[in-house]
Amino acid sequence: MPDSGYPWPIETTRLDNGLRVVVSEDRTAPAVAVNLWYDVGSRHEPDGQTGFAHLFEHLMFEGSVNVAKTEHMKLVQGAGGSLNATTNPDRTNYFETVPAEHLELALWLEADRMGGLVPALTQETLDNQREVVKNERRQRYENVPYGDAWLRLLPLLYPPGHPYHHATIGSMADLNAAELATFQAFHTTYYAPNNGVLTVVGDADTAEVFALADKYFGAIPAREDIPVAPDGRTVPATGRPAVETVTADVPAPRVYVAHRTHPYGTPGYDVTTVLATVLGTGRGSRLYQRLADGERIAQPDLVGAYGVDLAHGPAPLIATATARPGVTADRLAAGLADVVDELVTVPVTAAELDRAKALLSTQWWRHMSTVDGRADVLGRYATQFGDPAKIGERLPAWLAVTAEQIAEQAAELLGAADRATLTYLPEETS
Amino acid sequence: MTLIAARPGPGAARPYRFPQVVRRTVAGGQVVAAHLPGQNLAVALLLLDAGAGREPVGKDGVGGVLAKALEEGTAQRDATAYALAIEALGTELVTGLDRDSFQVSVQVPVERLGAAVELLAEAVRTPRLDPADVRRVRDDEATALRMDWANPGPRADAALRADLFGVGNRWGRPMYGDPDTVAGLDVDDVTVFHSEWFIRPGTLIVAGDLERIDLDALAAAAFAGAGGGPVEKRGPIEVTLHDRRRIILVDRPGSVQSTLRLGHPSPHRAHPDHVPMTLAGTVLGGAFTSRLNHLIREVRGYTYGIRGDFASSRRFGRFAVSSGVQTAVTAPALVEAVGEITRTQLTGVTEDELAVARSWRAGQLSVELQSPRAIAAALTTLVVHDLPDDYHARLREALLAADVEQVSAAAATHLHPHALTLVVEGDSAVIRDELVAADLGEVVDHAG
Numbered sequence: 001m002p003d004s005g006y007p008w009p010i011e012t013t014r015l016d017n018g019l020r021v022v023v024s025e026d027r028t029a030p031a032v033a034v035n036l037w038y039d040v041g042s043r044h045e046p047d048g049q050t051g052f053a054h055l056f057e058h059l060m061f062e063g064s065v066n067v068a069k070t071e072h073m074k075l076v077q078g079a080g081g082s083l084n085a086t087t088n089p090d091r092t093n094y095f096e097t098v099p100a101e102h103l104e105l106a107l108w109l110e111a112d113r114m115g116g117l118v119p120a121l122t123q124e125t126l127d128n129q130r131e132v133v134k135n136e137r138r139q140r141y142e143n144v145p146y147g148d149a150w151l152r153l154l155p156l157l158y159p160p161g162h163p164y165h166h167a168t169i170g171s172m173a174d175l176n177a178a179e180l181a182t183f184q185a186f187h188t189t190y191y192a193p194n195n196g197v198l199t200v201v202g203d204a205d206t207a208e209v210f211a212l213a214d215k216y217f218g219a220i221p222a223r224e225d226i227p228v229a230p231d232g233r234t235v236p237a238t239g240r241p242a243v244e245t246v247t248a249d250v251p252a253p254r255v256y257v258a259h260r261t262h263p264y265g266t267p268g269y270d271v272t273t274v275l276a277t278v279l280g281t282g283r284g285s286r287l288y289q290r291l292a293d294g295e296r297i298a299q300p301d302l303v304g305a306y307g308v309d310l311a312h313g314p315a316p317l318i319a320t321a322t323a324r325p326g327v328t329a330d331r332l333a334a335g336l337a338d339v340v341d342e343l344v345t346v347p348v349t350a351a352e353l354d355r356a357k358a359l360l361s362t363q364w365w366r367h368m369s370t371v372d373g374r375a376d377v378l379g380r381y382a383t384q385f386g387d388p389a390k391i392g393e394r395l396p397a398w399l400a401v402t403a404e405q406i407a408e409q410a411a412e413l414l415g416a417a418d419r420a421t422l423t424y425l426p427e428e429t430s
Numbered sequence: 431m432t433l434i435a436a437r438p439g440p441g442a443a444r445p446y447r448f449p450q451v452v453r454r455t456v457a458g459g460q461v462v463a464a465h466l467p468g469q470n471l472a473v474a475l476l477l478l479d480a481g482a483g484r485e486p487v488g489k490d491g492v493g494g495v496l497a498k499a500l501e502e503g504t505a506q507r508d509a510t511a512y513a514l515a516i517e518a519l520g521t522e523l524v525t526g527l528d529r530d531s532f533q534v535s536v537q538v539p540v541e542r543l544g545a546a547v548e549l550l551a552e553a554v555r556t557p558r559l560d561p562a563d564v565r566r567v568r569d570d571e572a573t574a575l576r577m578d579w580a581n582p583g584p585r586a587d588a589a590l591r592a593d594l595f596g597v598g599n600r601w602g603r604p605m606y607g608d609p610d611t612v613a614g615l616d617v618d619d620v621t622v623f624h625s626e627w628f629i630r631p632g633t634l635i636v637a638g639d640l641e642r643i644d645l646d647a648l649a650a651a652a653f654a655g656a657g658g659g660p661v662e663k664r665g666p667i668e669v670t671l672h673d674r675r676r677i678i679l680v681d682r683p684g685s686v687q688s689t690l691r692l693g694h695p696s697p698h699r700a701h702p703d704h705v706p707m708t709l710a711g712t713v714l715g716g717a718f719t720s721r722l723n724h725l726i727r728e729v730r731g732y733t734y735g736i737r738g739d740f741a742s743s744r745r746f747g748r749f750a751v752s753s754g755v756q757t758a759v760t761a762p763a764l765v766e767a768v769g770e771i772t773r774t775q776l777t778g779v780t781e782d783e784l785a786v787a788r789s790w791r792a793g794q795l796s797v798e799l800q801s802p803r804a805i806a807a808a809l810t811t812l813v814v815h816d817l818p819d820d821y822h823a824r825l826r827e828a829l830l831a832a833d834v835e836q837v838s839a840a841a842a843t844h845l846h847p848h849a850l851t852l853v854v855e856g857d858s859a860v861i862r863d864e865l866v867a868a869d870l871g872e873v874v875d876h877a878g
Contacts, residue, residue: 080796299577
């Protein structure tokens with residue numbers, strides 16, 4: 001196993017306007033990934049504007065000064081490329097992977113929407129994409145059983161005013177109230193070169209990428225005093241559990257148990273990552289062994305635990321289980337809580353630790369096996385930690401986590417008083 | 431303005447190259463491998479001729495139950511010991527099933543591939559299949575399907591499939607069965623299916639750095655104790671089109687969206703029109719820039735997305751469109767979707783649209799075939815459909831060479847807007863009258 005989690009070259013530069021450019025050459029296949037991280041997410045949204053960062057992401061595909069409406073997708077797909085964008089509480093990322101000869105096209109498109117979106121933004125486009133996003137909300141959160149769990153967990157974990165209190169998809173009321181001028185200002189405020197990181201990975205020459213970045217992005221003006229999001233690093237303990245029970249049109253009782261841990265990228269969160277894998281990844285995990293196999297109270301396909309990799313506040317650790325037929329929600333919740341509590345009292349064995357680390361190693365290399373996977377992580381490390389080369393430290397840090405650290409973290413952070421529990425109960429059927 | 435207005439043209443393209451393919455016969459089985467130099471991760475996949483098409487009618491889902499039962503202990507160790515052994519290598523046992531094949535695979539750092547394949551073979555060839563375990567797995571699978579069928583989609587999919595292909599045929603029924611067929615399986619169904627189909631050697635697919643992999647040793651492990659030859663593959667199925675369009679309404683009270691599934695039968699995978707059909711499907715519904723997504727999402731805002739394509743297996747195929755639209759616009763969305771299908775059938779595609787479709791499909795062969803998992807999937811396509819090593823390079827050429835006449839002709843021949851079945855899963859009380867008034871076809875209420 002390599003000493004580093006990133007055995008490829010990394011070169012960086014910064015344009016005069018503040019845009020950071022990261023290049024990682026890999027000539028294995030004739031494909032190149034282009035990825036832009038903007039350091040703006042739903043954590044920046046004030047009251048009454050929830051969902052705006054994500055709705056804005058949609059507007060970035062609708063044309064800019066030199067790119068007609070609908071042309072962005074057509075040009076990338078017409079070059080043989082794949083493309084998308086995502087928004088989360090921390091940030092917004094835009095990415096395309098194209099055959100290597102189309103690198104310059106991808107850079108031109110990204111520069112045009114960084115520097116020239118506002119003049120092309122129309123009321124008609126906003127109205128259309130507002131409807132698309134409302135349908136996204138219906139499809140992903142409202143029309144599926146348990147679909148709103150994440151929307152309910154966040155306010156249980158983070159108090160009003162905390163940047164993670166509300167979900168990225170936003171509320172229907174706020175989306176309906178969205179005005180064009182707000183989005184024009186949003187772009188002017190946050191989509192500045194000094195608030196972004198451009199990453200290029202794959203079949204490209206580093207010096208050439210630096211020159212092309214300067215050619216296409218170099219004249220876009222920097223913006224002074226970009227507003228920062230509210231500080232979410234500390235969440236005062238309430239001293240009592242947060243509990244919510246929902247009766248809904250769901251096929252079986254389901255319980256989520258959630259805790260605040262550490263921000264992604266810290267040594268504490270490395271412990272959380274390994275802890276979550278011990279607890280809830282695979283048939284050898286504690287939750288599977290205890291609830292799906294041992295007591296047989298949980299459905300085997302629907303039991304698990306995971307950390308949500310957020311970097312600007314204590315990131316959530318979530319464990320979940322769904323009841324087998326005939327098992328009550330109370331019994332399931334008690335079983336789930338027991339397994340979490342036992343992380344303190346029943347030491348993690350060497351075999352459990354090795355299993356978790358082996359699964360995490362494979363997960364890491366799987367993520368690194370594509371140029372697009374690598375580009376996104378480099379962009380993250382440059383944006384959130386100021387240095388893309390820190391990417392190489394993550395896997396070794398996971399592999400260095402000890403059983404004692406897991407027990408300590410469980411004792412410190414996973415106690416009942418710091419627990420949020422969300423329970424779904426099926427509606428009574430007549 | 432400080433931006434560069436002129437759109438840059440492409441640089442010089444490097445030649446397309448699919449990884450080198452190695453084929454061998456070892457220990458009575460076939461090995462098909464792709465060389466990925468320098469890749470730290472490797473995938474091994476055992477491909478068995480045990481897809482849903484091999485399941486007897488009424489035993490739908492037996493393959494899925496068997497897949498789960500494989501991990502409930504082997505001749506050598508119990509379920510917990512097996513889970514700990516395989517996960518200690520960094521992989522879970524991944525099983526997959528389609529109409530033509532059953533796949534079971536591992537993905538590990540390359541130096542652990544040998545040990546992982548031994549464990550894979552142990553589960554596939556010598557599962558314990560204790561009757562009490564099999565019954566429990568069956569019940570869990572039935573519950574899992576009930577959970578899944580509580581989501582919008584599965585009931586609509588099943589209604590469409592039954593209407594196109596006939597519920598009396600295995601290919602007219604859901605891939606993984608339904609909650610009732612799975613609940614009705616008994617232990618013998620599972621053990622017989624195993625002895626019939628999981629002892630034959632099959633094909634071992636490997637994607638990784640072959641300089642660090644001993645293919646003969648992997649094959650010896652994968653095929654140890656296997657026996658029986660391949661079974662003859664059956665030919666394409668004749669499916670007749672309906673003589674009129676109709677709507678099947680699946681009630682989902684209170685639904686804030688209507689789930690749409692529109693479709694009709696289409697040719698099997700080896701049909702000579704495969705490439706022009708794929709491109710016609712891409713222009714109509716296969717890409718973000720397609721006609722359907724442009725109109726229904728980008729112009730109307732009715733949906734988060736709508737897709738349509740031709741899909742095919744060895745024996746049959748289907749054209750289908752799927753989407754979720756806001757309840758209030760169900761009827762207009764259907765009218766407009768049928769309108770785009772009709773327009774494409776009547777007037778074909780334009781050169782501009784086709785240029786995007788063919789470049790996109792060709793470029794995806796570079797862009798999406800990077801990881802060992804993706805390469806392994808590409809190799810399974812070669813094996814299942816009896817294709818040559820240079821298939822992907824040839825496919826790329828065929829895509830780039832397809833012209834407007836060929837693709838328009840494929841659209842004219844293989845799209846059948848008047849034979850469409852339109853399945854709508856939504857709030858019947860709210861949408862039924864509008865669907866009738868839309869006059870797209872008779873509205874039939876789905877039973878159950």
